[in-house]
Amino acid sequence: MSQKVLLNTKEVNIILHRLACQLIEKHLDFSNTILIGIQPRGAFLAKRLTEILKEEYQISDLKLGLLDITFFRDDFRRSEKPFEANQTQIDFLVEDKNVVFIDDVLYTGRSIRAALTAIQSFGRPKSIELLTLIDRRFSRDLPIQPDYRGRQVDAINNEKVLVKWKENDGEDAVYIEVKS
Amino acid sequence: MKELSVNHLLGIKYINKNDINLILETADQFKEVINRPIKKVPSLRDITIANIFFENSTRTKLSFELAQKRLSADVMSFSSAQSSVKKGETLIDTVNNILAMKVDMVVMRHSSPGAAHFLSQHVKASIVNAGDGAHEHPTQALLDSYTIREKLGEVAGKKIVIVGDILHSRVALSNIFALQMQGAEVKVCGPKTLIPQYINSLGVTYEPNLIKALEWCDVANMLRVQNERLDVSYFPNTREYTQQFGLTNEILNNLNKEIVVMHPGPINRGVEITSDVADGNHSVILDQVENGVAVRMAVIYLLASKIQN
Numbered sequence: 001m002s003q004k005v006l007l008n009t010k011e012v013n014i015i016l017h018r019l020a021c022q023l024i025e026k027h028l029d030f031s032n033t034i035l036i037g038i039q040p041r042g043a044f045l046a047k048r049l050t051e052i053l054k055e056e057y058q059i060s061d062l063k064l065g066l067l068d069i070t071f072f073r074d075d076f077r078r079s080e081k082p083f084e085a086n087q088t089q090i091d092f093l094v095e096d097k098n099v100v101f102i103d104d105v106l107y108t109g110r111s112i113r114a115a116l117t118a119i120q121s122f123g124r125p126k127s128i129e130l131l132t133l134i135d136r137r138f139s140r141d142l143p144i145q146p147d148y149r150g151r152q153v154d155a156i157n158n159e160k161v162l163v164k165w166k167e168n169d170g171e172d173a174v175y176i177e178v179k180s
Numbered sequence: 181m182k183e184l185s186v187n188h189l190l191g192i193k194y195i196n197k198n199d200i201n202l203i204l205e206t207a208d209q210f211k212e213v214i215n216r217p218i219k220k221v222p223s224l225r226d227i228t229i230a231n232i233f234f235e236n237s238t239r240t241k242l243s244f245e246l247a248q249k250r251l252s253a254d255v256m257s258f259s260s261a262q263s264s265v266k267k268g269e270t271l272i273d274t275v276n277n278i279l280a281m282k283v284d285m286v287v288m289r290h291s292s293p294g295a296a297h298f299l300s301q302h303v304k305a306s307i308v309n310a311g312d313g314a315h316e317h318p319t320q321a322l323l324d325s326y327t328i329r330e331k332l333g334e335v336a337g338k339k340i341v342i343v344g345d346i347l348h349s350r351v352a353l354s355n356i357f358a359l360q361m362q363g364a365e366v367k368v369c370g371p372k373t374l375i376p377q378y379i380n381s382l383g384v385t386y387e388p389n390l391i392k393a394l395e396w397c398d399v400a401n402m403l404r405v406q407n408e409r410l411d412v413s414y415f416p417n418t419r420e421y422t423q424q425f426g427l428t429n430e431i432l433n434n435l436n437k438e439i440v441v442m443h444p445g446p447i448n449r450g451v452e453i454t455s456d457v458a459d460g461n462h463s464v465i466l467d468q469v470e471n472g473v474a475v476r477m478a479v480i481y482l483l484a485s486k487i488q489n
Contacts, residue, residue: 071481072221072223076224085206088209117222120218121216121218121219121221123217
């Protein structure tokens with residue numbers, strides 16, 4: 001197995017700031033917007049973006065939720081490994097709000113398909129957008145594309161994209177791992 | 181990644197501590213789900229479950245049905261009163277006929293101890309025991325543990341007294357296994373005639389005095405006297421039982437501590453527990469009912485994930 005760096009700490013930081021600015025461009029003061037981190041890995045990105053928006057761009061009225069999609073996946077009993085559920089933390093209704101899904105890697109699009117179903121349990125959003133740090137091109141099973149993307153990569157199927165976060169993995173970086 | 185060590189839930193004694201933890205942790209997520217505006221998830225869309233109840237039940241049957249529906253399973257329920265069992269069909273024949281309709285899981289209540297275990301050996305489906313005679317009622321014990329964990333933080337190190345008809349109670353036996361497995365201490369209390377002789381061999385002590393038992397415990401689980409199972413007279417009369425083992429507000433107020441009062445239902449108000457206690461601040465009886473749905477969702481979800489596709 002070999003690993004190569006796709007993004008280092010500095011590049012991740014620049015991208016996070018760009019994504020934050022793109023969100024501001026579209027959502028201005030976020031008064032009718034809800035950010036939703038997709039559990040488990042999207043939560044790190046969502047929290048990081050929230051911090052940047054609050055501290056560096058003084059957006060105080062930010063609503064952040066975390067959505068677990070385990071029970072909405074379409075591969076229950078089809079996957080080799082059992083799923084472990086994570087916490088869903090959405091303390092508000094999304095009815096008529098502009099929702100932004102936040103996840104670290106967009107690959108087949110099936111997680112986002114599950115999230116689109118799962119979010120309906122909390123109301124009917126006005127719109128849903130997708131923000132992803134890494135967009136793996138040419139690997140989609142479903143017609144789902146991001147509205148905001150950090151970096152697009154052409155990883156092939158035996159390659160794995162690993163997103164690491166300081167608070168969980170000790171560093172901010174993105175690697176591509178090739179299974180040999 | 182975690183999964184259950186078993187393919188059926190036949191009783192607490194067939195599972196281990198990790199299984200209990202996994203079920204209770206998964207139930208946390210389902211409790212959040214059943215408090216959403218839309219309380220349903222699509223996980224079990226392609227699973228069919230039969231609930232077969234050879235004994236009366238309100239709470240357990242409704243709770244299982246609701247849990248299955250919240251998971252989007254297809255559900256069919258039947259009670260023996262309206263079935264061909266009355267015409268002389270055997271248990272295996274009844275269940276195999278149901279399974280011929282492509283059922284993946286069977287939730288069964290039966291008056292014979294070991295019925296669920298017997299079924300699991302003879303039919304191809306995942307079996308959940310919803311009570312087998314005076315043997316086990318595993319989902320009740322799991323929801324009781326879940327409720328204790330919710331109210332007191334954890335089960336380990338807590339002191340629980342089970343009061344009432346221990347001899348005929350499947351709730352008591354499953355609770356004893358589950359609580360001890362999680363590191364709690366268990367005492368039983370009740371008329372000596374309704375305490376099994378072998379109770380000490382389970383690592384459980386007997387306390388004949390209700391007040392002493394309550395002063396010792398953190399949680400009191402009040403059981404119903406199962407009049408329908410009493411073949412002979414075990415105590416002089418209900419009034420005397422109530423005087424010795426009935427829980428009243430006066431007793432609770434005279435304790436120099438706060439305890440949690442549980443009851444698996446159905447309650448015989450004024451017998452083992454007075455109405456003011458059952459509806460009072462110490463009581464978590466309705467929390468138990470709510471938690472029952474979440475815990476049963478967790479059990480069914482985790483077992484279903486092990487059914488071969």
